[in-house]
Amino acid sequence: MTYIELKVAPRREERLGTCIEFGGTVGEVHRQFCGGCLKNRNRSFSQGTICQLLPATAILTSLQDSVVIVHGAVGCGGAVHSQGASVRLGQFNSGDKNPKGALWLSTNLNESDVVSGGEEKLKRAIVEADKRYRPAAIIVLSTCVPGIIGDDIDGVADLLREQVAAAILPIHCEGFKTKIMATAYDAIFHSFLRYMVDGKDETEFAVYNNEAAVTAEKIRRSRLVNLLNVSSMTGPDQKELTRLLNKLGLEVNMLPCDAHPNAFQIAPFAALSVGVCPTHDDYFMTYLNEKFGVPFVGGQMPIGIENTSIWLRQIAEKLGLEDTAERIIQSETEELHRALQPLLPELKGKTAMLSAGEIRTLATAVLLQELGMDILAVRPYHYDEFGGTEIGKLEKVNPKIRINVATAQPFEAVNLIYRNKPDIYIGHNSDNVWAAKCGVSILPIYGTNSIYSGYAGAYDVARRICRHLKNTAFNEHLAKSVRQPYKESWYAEDPFKYIKGVE
């Protein structure tokens, strides 16, 4: 992967052929993708959605001891007002009883900056941020305005690197540059790999003052794994995955979310990198492997019972821990299945529709199939080669499951819901309300300080779906009294009517 020499990580459209416009069945989507026929198209009607900046601020404001500077107009970054709730929760969970929340600045670009450039303002912001907050890292996010007027954020960072104590990490996440918001994950890792992960080994610099300490550190590292968490993971999710890895005898270096920047510096010395979602982590793990020889396992999200077992087996295989893993899997799944027994009759045959990031949506659908539910449709935010693993599992149970590749676009969702009338919609924050207005019960697909991952997550998802189905009054009444903004004729139309030709 030679991308790292470039200033900017490539777009997912180019790197992975990722696409965000499709309507059909799960069988079709994968065949078309593999056959090279799944191309990016356009929508002649589209709705406001998420750009790179949103996942970037979600991840980066969670980092400890860091300041995020959003270089743009004053509204870019405003999402942090709601994302900050998770950041505060993270800080609270790590023991801060009066958490400060997300620390971020806006360079507040105005009309005169658009004319004369925003670099000076950015420089002042970096210098002042270093002085005022004394952070370990200053993260600069570029938005549409500097992207168009041509501010050189990398140049500004280079210029100031000697002047400020903090590490400066310029990150390109201009909203107009890519249709695939997941490009943000590459953009973030790109910058951290260029400016934070240097591979300098502290044991060689006499930080450890004796041979025994160096040996002890070496032994620790032989069991240290990088766990690539994602911003949609909650504290309880992280705890569950850490619990399972600890059972394998491994120590976890968790990053990027909620991590201290130091976690990136130790990453090259881990025995293994463990992914939880290929949408998020392939860029980082691949590079760490190429540059520093850290092996990795990726491609399997530990959501779903069998999925969690596969995830554990893949990790164990790399480290020669197969027997231990099998023992863990056996005892864990036995206990889980016993716990699930009383819930399964309530879930049998219940229908669901899901919507969120690619892997999250598909893996959660696989879990629901394990629980005996019928999947009517899945709405991944994008589709690329990583989707194939889970699509294959879904297809095996029912090749007719509908798939609608769309980053939100609730007009398509609502049309599908009217046709299919699922018992429950399991969707992304802010997608859900449109299904709720159709009278459908909702389980948010991530967050709310709940657990979704691992074996404990499988149980909790089952338990929570049962809870939602126990009383559906709120959304049923809502549907009777509020309107969707679409004309009645829309519900008789093809839900994918506005997806038009290849770019």
Add this chain to the structure above:
Amino acid sequence: MPNNRFIERPRSFCSLGGALLTVTALPGVIPILHTAMGCGGSIYWNQYGSTGYLGAGYCGGLAVPSSNIQEKDIIFGGSDRLEEQVRTTIELIDGEVFMILTGCTADIIGDDIQAVVRQYRNEGINIFGAETGGFHGNGYKGHDIVMTVLTGEFIETKKEKNKNKINLLGIVPGQDAFWRGNLLKTRALLEKLGLEVNSFFTEHDTLENIRNAGDAALTVVVSDFYAHQTAKTLQEVHQIPYIVNPFPIGPTATEAFLKKIAEALDIAPQTVNEVIAAETQQYFRYVERVADAYNDLDWQRYAVVVGDANYAPAITKFLADDFGWLPELMVVTDDIDDEDKPKINAVVTSLTSHYPVTIAYESDPTEIKTHFWKVVPRKTDSLYQNTFSPGFVVGSHLEREFATDIGAGHLTVSYPVVNRIVLNRGYAGYDGSLSLIEDLLSVIAAQR
């Protein structure tokens, strides 16, 4: 917080956000964003967290029609994409009026949205356009930009004026999380003077009423700082004069407000005095029965008030002039030019209680602490110290950590309102100040 430097955790939307929240608050008006794909989501996530969990509504949130222009549109121009998006929006979305709102990208590349507006107006579509790219300013500015377009272009001009009819401005949807309650309460109060009120954003307002607002005799702006361009437009285009009054909270401020309106509209002093007497009596009906606890439990507090140009002076005045609290410091968080500061300050330099309040203009939470420690002595180990205790911080969610640090009570009123749910609550007028009393004292009572 001069415009030429960064802002820590900004306390506003961008102008596009303010405009979008304004449009989604209007009856029957459908926004069409001509922006990059993330603007709609970014604003929605912002409003979700900052305006008391204000949801998407009829056609906001991630349902907002948006051209989602890409790099190729930035290079070759985005007008064709906008034209297509407008066509499909009219085809798919059930709305009466359409309002195109541009983002930074479209404004910088200079797409001619008015050409698209003209094209569809010629086809008989009720469509308008406003240039609201975020770099033009904050959410208050965006509100003013889009309301200027609405009042200038949508409202029909009428020569004959109705002397009992007014337009109400100055409460900004979204920037003020309590906008619905504040509008309803202000409107109800003005109706008691026998006035017909066009307040644009309440359930009592309709598109038809707004279209016919050109015969109002007066525009009342309940803000020293917001929506003034809209008021000027109503004056210039529709010959409707306007008066500006500080946002009124509590009996003292509201009495002065009502007298000012009565004078401007030539309402008989007897009428206004009767309203004031009845409202005051009503206010004390309730206050009488919290007076026991206020006095028995010693609920007087030192206070710091942090808020926008509406809330900071209004709450400071209520606390000092009606509620008997001690507002040591008022921090106004808007970016206000020096020449405009005296009119904002006037509210607290002319308090009927003459309470001496230190005034600061600052937005960064970190710097607000610095202002506080200039006014208040730090705690020492001494047994005998006269400090800011018992204390209370009325501000935004951003002040919670600070309030906790200094052991003070805290109530979120001003943007961002993250830790409260707001439906129809409002703080304006006599009635609103009762809600404010409930909320302030509930913070203290919750510890019992």
